[in-house]
Amino acid sequence: MDEMDLMKKLRDVPSPRTDAYDSARAALHTAMAEPVSTVVRPKRWLSWPKVSVAAVGAAAVAAAVVMGTTGTSTPTGDPIIAAPQVVDSALVKLASDVKAAGTLSGDSSLVITTKTAPDGSPYLVYTVYTDKGQVFHGDSAKTLQAAAAKGDDAATQYDANVMAAARLAATGDVEKAKIAMVNASPNGLGLGLSPAEQEKAWAQNYEVTAKMLREIGKQVPDFKPRPTGKELEDVINNRLWSHTTYALFIGAANADIRAGVLKLVATIQDVTIGKAQVDDQSALTLTAGPSLQGGESTHVVTINADTGLPIRSEVFPVKDGKPSAARYKSSRVNLADVVAGKI
Amino acid sequence: MSSDAELIGRSLRGDTNAFVEMISRHETAIGNYLARRVGRQTAEDVLGDVWVAAYASRATYDCSYPEARPWLYGVALNRLRKHWRSEPAEVAAPDVARMAGDWDPWPTVDARVDTQALLRTALARLKTEEREVLGLVAWEDLTVAEAGRVLDIPAGTARRLLHQARKALRDAPEVAALLQVPTT
Numbered sequence: 001m002d003e004m005d006l007m008k009k010l011r012d013v014p015s016p017r018t019d020a021y022d023s024a025r026a027a028l029h030t031a032m033a034e035p036v037s038t039v040v041r042p043k044r045w046l047s048w049p050k051v052s053v054a055a056v057g058a059a060a061v062a063a064a065v066v067m068g069t070t071g072t073s074t075p076t077g078d079p080i081i082a083a084p085q086v087v088d089s090a091l092v093k094l095a096s097d098v099k100a101a102g103t104l105s106g107d108s109s110l111v112i113t114t115k116t117a118p119d120g121s122p123y124l125v126y127t128v129y130t131d132k133g134q135v136f137h138g139d140s141a142k143t144l145q146a147a148a149a150k151g152d153d154a155a156t157q158y159d160a161n162v163m164a165a166a167r168l169a170a171t172g173d174v175e176k177a178k179i180a181m182v183n184a185s186p187n188g189l190g191l192g193l194s195p196a197e198q199e200k201a202w203a204q205n206y207e208v209t210a211k212m213l214r215e216i217g218k219q220v221p222d223f224k225p226r227p228t229g230k231e232l233e234d235v236i237n238n239r240l241w242s243h244t245t246y247a248l249f250i251g252a253a254n255a256d257i258r259a260g261v262l263k264l265v266a267t268i269q270d271v272t273i274g275k276a277q278v279d280d281q282s283a284l285t286l287t288a289g290p291s292l293q294g295g296e297s298t299h300v301v302t303i304n305a306d307t308g309l310p311i312r313s314e315v316f317p318v319k320d321g322k323p324s325a326a327r328y329k330s331s332r333v334n335l336a337d338v339v340a341g342k343i
Numbered sequence: 344m345s346s347d348a349e350l351i352g353r354s355l356r357g358d359t360n361a362f363v364e365m366i367s368r369h370e371t372a373i374g375n376y377l378a379r380r381v382g383r384q385t386a387e388d389v390l391g392d393v394w395v396a397a398y399a400s401r402a403t404y405d406c407s408y409p410e411a412r413p414w415l416y417g418v419a420l421n422r423l424r425k426h427w428r429s430e431p432a433e434v435a436a437p438d439v440a441r442m443a444g445d446w447d448p449w450p451t452v453d454a455r456v457d458t459q460a461l462l463r464t465a466l467a468r469l470k471t472e473e474r475e476v477l478g479l480v481a482w483e484d485l486t487v488a489e490a491g492r493v494l495d496i497p498a499g500t501a502r503r504l505l506h507q508a509r510k511a512l513r514d515a516p517e518v519a520a521l522l523q524v525p526t527t
Binding site: 031 | 362371383387398
């Protein structure tokens with residue numbers, strides 16, 4: 001027996017179930033029938049639904065998730081629009097300091113993320129986000145260089161949307177930036193629209209979702225009215241939190257992005273701010289509790305207290321499941337240096 | 344029977360059923376590959392994305408290769424990388440609770456579980472590319488050249504990575520211990 005024989009002992013795992021193959025084929029048929037649209041990042045609100053709907057489903061799935069959490073009361077308006085107040089001055093002060101310090105030299109953010117893959121192995125993700133909006137990924141400096149050299153731009157409309165919203169928050173109207181950030185991925189909330197238009201958007205989104213679910217043979221949930229009150233605020237703030245932290249994780253080395261993210265997070269009342277010492281750095285912990293995570297978990301993002309750069313991200317499930325974590329190292333680089341393999 | 348390359352060629356001319364036929368030849372292999380990497384639940388979630396991505400990129404397929412399975416592994420791996428990237432805080436962290444104590448009440452329950460845990464510990468220390476090549480050869484029965492094709496690296500590089508991976512595994516104390524005792 002040698003090491004390859006031992007390896008083969010890890011080979012047997014539970015295979016996907018028969019209906020999963022059927023669903024996957026259905027997703028393929030759907031994609032072949034319609035133009036492929038951009039797949040946006042799913043919300044962290046609930047786990048990615050079991051249906052595979054890459055081609056047409058991202059927006060619709062988001063809507064389905066929202067609809068699954070809604071109440072039945074009469075709409076009373078959007079708190080995010082009605083009350084865009086900033087609730088934590090420490091973050092705003094830090095945002096101001098970050099903005100004043102300005103962006104360091106270079107034309108791109110390099111963020112190196114360390115995660116643990118599902119098989120327990122460490123996994124590195126190298127992401128370069130250029131100030132022009134390109135995104136290059138790699139799982140090593142070498143593969144990152146290859147992606148950048150080939151011009152393998154992985155930027156999505158979602159990336160562009162969250163970055164634009166963060167910049168707007170840093171340099172302009174925070175209220176408008178909040179709406180733009182929430183709307184960075186398609187949804188049926190219709191923020192920024194009139195109440196009548198919001199109801200119409202909600203209903204249209206349900207129809208899109210229902211159509212998609214019918215096409216892949218899934219049960220269509222009953223229609224539920226658009227949420228209201230605290231429930232709506234939580235749904236909106238979940239998206240705001242999810243999108244802003246995503247912007248921080250890929251674009252942190254850009255001062256405008258960082259300052260904008262901090263300003264936007266400061267407007268979420270249910271995010272609590274704490275102080276910590278991490279790896280000899282003064283740090284702030286930004287904690288989004290279960291009300292912002294669909295009741296399922298608590299998400300803690302730790303940032304450097306002086307620079308606002310992300311240090312780590314941790315999720316602690318409320319009930320079952322393991323805690324999870326990712327660590328971040330951010331720096332400014334020149335894309336030309338990445339292409340030349342000088343990082 | 345048409346080769347995979349021929350079916351992909353027909354799909355590029357509008358015959359979508361040809362692409363589905365090609366997929367059906369490999370869906371079990373790709374499904375199991377995903378399950379080995381991310382577990383059954385996530386594999387089921389991602390499988391449709393793999394087919395959609397393969398369909399969207401079929402124009403880039405090198406038709407000099409009649410067999411498409413290595414290409415599909417490459418597409419699947421890219422989808423996994425994307426999945427891991429897009430879920431920054433939802434991947435499992437090391438289970439420190441399990442490592443906290445040295446008292447183990449189950450030493451005789453399932454020796455295979457111990458073997459797996461020890462092996463996974465050793466695997467976790469390999470470099471990403473070494474682990475990928477090793478997994479493709481040991482679990483997916485690909486040749487070293489095919490593994491290189493999956494990872495878009497020269498066959499010689501894949502061979503070197505496999506050699507490094509095997510040596511690192513042999514030298515790992517956990518694996519050395521396993522190789523010296525009978526395992527189930």
